[in-house]
Amino acid sequence: MSGPKEGMGSAASDTRPAAGELEHVLRFRTLEEAEATLRRLDGMLRESRGVKDSEAATRVLEIAREGRRRAQMIAGNQRVTASKRAEKEEIRQWFRVWLEAPDAFFDWLELRKGSAEFRERFGQK
Numbered sequence: 001m002s003g004p005k006e007g008m009g010s011a012a013s014d015t016r017p018a019a020g021e022l023e024h025v026l027r028f029r030t031l032e033e034a035e036a037t038l039r040r041l042d043g044m045l046r047e048s049r050g051v052k053d054s055e056a057a058t059r060v061l062e063i064a065r066e067g068r069r070r071a072q073m074i075a076g077n078q079r080v081t082a083s084k085r086a087e088k089e090e091i092r093q094w095f096r097v098w099l100e101a102p103d104a105f106f107d108w109l110e111l112r113k114g115s116a117e118f119r120e121r122f123g124q125k
Contacts, residue, residue, distance in 0.1 A: 025037065025040060025041065025044075025063055026063055026066065026067050026070070028067060028070075028071060028088075028091050030087075031087060031090065031091065031122060034071075034091040034094055035094075035109065037067065038064075038094060038095070038098050038105070038109075039106075041060055041063060041064050041067075041098070042098070042102060042105070042106075044056070044060045045057055045060045045061070045102060048060060061099065064095055064098060064099050065095075065099065067091075067095050068092055068095035068096055068099065071088045071089070071091040071092035071095060072088075072089075072092045074088040075088040075089040075092055086121060086122075087122065090118075090121070090122070094109065094112075097109075
C-alpha cells in the first residue's frame with residue numbers, strides 16, 4: 001500500500017480525530033471561541049474539498065460532530081451553571097446548523113446573533 005495513514009483506518013469509525021487534534025482545533029469556552037472554531041473548521045473543510053481530499057474532509061466533519069457532542073454533554077450537565085448550559089446549548093445548535101448547511105451557516109449565524117432572543121439571552125450584538 002502507498003503512503004502512511006497517520007492513524008487513519010479505512011473504516012468510518014477509524015476517522016475519529018485524535019485528542020491532540022481536538023485540543024488544537026476544537027475550542028468553545030465562549031460564543032466567540034465557538035464562532036472562531038467554526039470559521040477554522042469551515043476553512044479546513046473548504047480547503048480539503050478544494051483539493052479533493054475526502055479523508056481530510058471526513059476528519060473535519062468528525063471534529064465538528066465531536067464539538068456538537070461535547071457541547072451537548074455540557075449543556076445537559078446539571079453541575080454546570082444555568083447560564084453556561086444555555087451557552088453550550090446555543091453552541092451545540094451552531095455546530096448542528098454548520099454540519100447540516102455549511103454554505104449557509106455564517107449568514108444564518110449573523111441573523112441568529114441579531115435576533116432579539118439571542119441578545120436577551122446572551123447580551124450581545
